[in-house]
Amino acid sequence: MDIGVHHYLIVSAVLFCIGLLGVLIRRGLIEMYMGLELMLNAANLALVAFSRFQNNLEGQLMVFFTITVAAAEVAVGLALIVALYRKRKTTDATDLTSMKL
Template sequence: MTVGLEQYIAVSAALFAIGFFGVLRRKNTLVIYMCLELMLNASNLALVAFSRYHGGMSGSVFVFFTITVAAAEVAVGLAIIVALFRKRQTVQVPDLNALKN
């Protein structure tokens, strides 16, 4: 039994949908951030699946660069969340305007 492209794309779509609805429904910035990372990993899974299906390495190389950019995104995003928490002692989305002052 082999796993085909359709199964990889189905799992990728399911992960992306879970992440998307998590971003829309949650108020906690940490949970929203985790859902964004889930969406990014779902797209990486789809890229690797298509790369494997076509027999090339271009999708895998692109995923490598995407993961590199995601590491920088984690550093910046967590710094913003920590700054928000230090200022207002909360990580709720309605308090994001607190950083403007």
């Protein structure tokens, strides 16, 4: 079977949707974060696939930046979640309700 760009696209769209569902359905902050990473990597997959099939390196360049930024985001994000855990002993999104109207 010949594998074309649309096969990669479908896989990346599925990954993106799984990630999005994870963020929407899960209530643990860590699990939500995993969903976010999945979404970012779905985008990376699409970028690399397009780049490969168009013989154009700009897409791969973008992926380097995405990966770096995602790493920075995780560093900040996990630190924040740890700080939250120290304060309240919870990493559950449903406990974040101190501000209402």
